[in-house]
Amino acid sequence: MRALTYQGPFRVRVENKPDPRLEHPQDVILRVTKSAICGSDLHLLHGLVPDTRVGHTFGHEFTGVVEETGTEVSQLRKGDRVVVPFNISCGGCFYCERGLTALCENSNPSSDVACGVYGYSHTTGGYDGGQAEYVRVPYADVGPLKIPDDMEDEEVLFLGDILPTGYMGAEMGEIKGGETVVVFGAGPVGVFAMRSAWLMGAGRVVAVDCVQYRLDFAERFAKVETVNFQEVGDVVAYLKEMFEGRGPDVCIDAVGMEAEGSTSHRVMGLGLKLEAGAPTVLSWCIDAVRKGGNVSIVGVYGPPWNVMPIGTAMNKGLTLRMNQCNVRRYMPHLLKHIREGRIDAKAIITHRFGLEDAPEAYHLFAQKRDGCVKCVLTP
Numbered sequence: 001m002r003a004l005t006y007q008g009p010f011r012v013r014v015e016n017k018p019d020p021r022l023e024h025p026q027d028v029i030l031r032v033t034k035s036a037i038c039g040s041d042l043h044l045l046h047g048l049v050p051d052t053r054v055g056h057t058f059g060h061e062f063t064g065v066v067e068e069t070g071t072e073v074s075q076l077r078k079g080d081r082v083v084v085p086f087n088i089s090c091g092g093c094f095y096c097e098r099g100l101t102a103l104c105e106n107s108n109p110s111s112d113v114a115c116g117v118y119g120y121s122h123t124t125g126g127y128d129g130g131q132a133e134y135v136r137v138p139y140a141d142v143g144p145l146k147i148p149d150d151m152e153d154e155e156v157l158f159l160g161d162i163l164p165t166g167y168m169g170a171e172m173g174e175i176k177g178g179e180t181v182v183v184f185g186a187g188p189v190g191v192f193a194m195r196s197a198w199l200m201g202a203g204r205v206v207a208v209d210c211v212q213y214r215l216d217f218a219e220r221f222a223k224v225e226t227v228n229f230q231e232v233g234d235v236v237a238y239l240k241e242m243f244e245g246r247g248p249d250v251c252i253d254a255v256g257m258e259a260e261g262s263t264s265h266r267v268m269g270l271g272l273k274l275e276a277g278a279p280t281v282l283s284w285c286i287d288a289v290r291k292g293g294n295v296s297i298v299g300v301y302g303p304p305w306n307v308m309p310i311g312t313a314m315n316k317g318l319t320l321r322m323n324q325c326n327v328r329r330y331m332p333h334l335l336k337h338i339r340e341g342r343i344d345a346k347a348i349i350t351h352r353f354g355l356e357d358a359p360e361a362y363h364l365f366a367q368k369r370d371g372c373v374k375c376v377l378t379p
């Protein structure tokens with residue numbers, strides 16, 4: 001089969017690989033129908049994720065049709081259309097029983113930190129991903145959600161990651177009604193966090209980014225106010241001023257680590273270069289939020305970014321919450337939001353490519369050009 005694989009920092013290509021096979025009675029093999037590129041894939045592309053091996057197939061946001069089923073699979077049959085959560089979870093461990101599928105103990109036994117994730121390096125188990133013609137799905141009775149017959153793949157594709165992640169970002173901000181919310185990052189995750197903040201009853205929602213077309217998109221898609229941090233000087237002071245000198249109730253980090261040499265890093269200029277591993281955007285969240293406020297982190301971090309201004313957070317009495325998204329628990333609820341027209345998830349797709357053109361799609365998405373918000377591949 002054809003698959004998009006890692007070739008070293010800033011390099012990916014489409015190559016031939018053996019078709020995946022059933023390796024366990026609870027596996028299914030999916031023929032992939034749609035596969036998206038995520039901001040998390042850019043961390044891989046930029047060589048920021050430890051133990052990313054040459055030849056590893058990327059892709060953790062996909063829909064597909066069941067092609068083959070293991071002997072212990074009871075919920076799926078050949079021909080079923082499914083959308084698959086990016087975290088691989090066993091369904092039966094201490095954490096899975098509590099809905100905390102991102103903390104599954106069994107899907108990546110080599111780590112006591114990270115659960116199994118499709119196409120996300122050997123740090124998360126080395127499972128090949130879904131930017132390919134076929135993919136092996138372990139614990140197939142647990143994760144995959146059947147796609148209703150009257151819905152297209154693209155309508156539900158983002159249930160596998162970025163929609164639940166954005167939603168969880170707002171939920172961790174404890175938005176109950178009337179809160180002021182600033183979302184850093186107007187990418188796919190950020191705009192879904194903004195939509196979710198409104199659904200939870202936020203009183204005011206502001207997007208911060210440096211890529212103007214993304215801010216314009218957020219304004220249209222999520223009906224938010226926008227701040228281009230390159231144009232306002234001291235963005236923390238600017239945000240405090242916007243919210244009565246105190247700052248917003250909630251800051252959401254939908255950015256995470258940014259590679260040196262990545263577009264937004266270049267756009268930000270040397271003055272904002274990461275120093276001693278301190279992540280710029282997380283410091284902004286902690287500095288800008290009002291005392292006693294909530295900081296919600298869905299942006300992905302890893303070494304050498306494992307540094308944060310904990311003293312400021314402590315003295316301001318902040319609540320910090322962060323998680324890899326427990327995708328499965330949000331899927332049914334968010335499917336309902338999509339069906340009933342409250343979230344038009346498909347509307348964030350700006351670019352569609354065949355699998356063969358995936359490397360071009362990666363660079364377009366990474367470089368934040370041509371109005372790109374989200375790329376979807378059709379194998």
Ligand code: NAD
Pocket residue numbers: 038039040041042043161162165184185186187188189190208209210211214229254255256257258264265280281297298299300323324325368373
């Ligand atoms: P993306 O790269 O498309 O978007 C990130 C946006 O942040 C870009 O528009 C960029 O210009 C902007 N940005 C960069 N530096 C900034 C700064 N200092 N302040 C404000 N904006 C800034 O990525 P995405 O797909 O939207 O994903 C966002 C983050 O969420 C990534 O770190 C990704 O790994 C993470 N993520 C986490 C989970 C999870 O389970 N927690 C799931 C999916 C994605």
Ligand code: ZN
Pocket residue numbers: 038039040041060061086161162
């Ligand atoms: Zn993702």
Ligand code: ZN
Pocket residue numbers: 089090091092093094095096097103104105106107
């Ligand atoms: Zn488990």
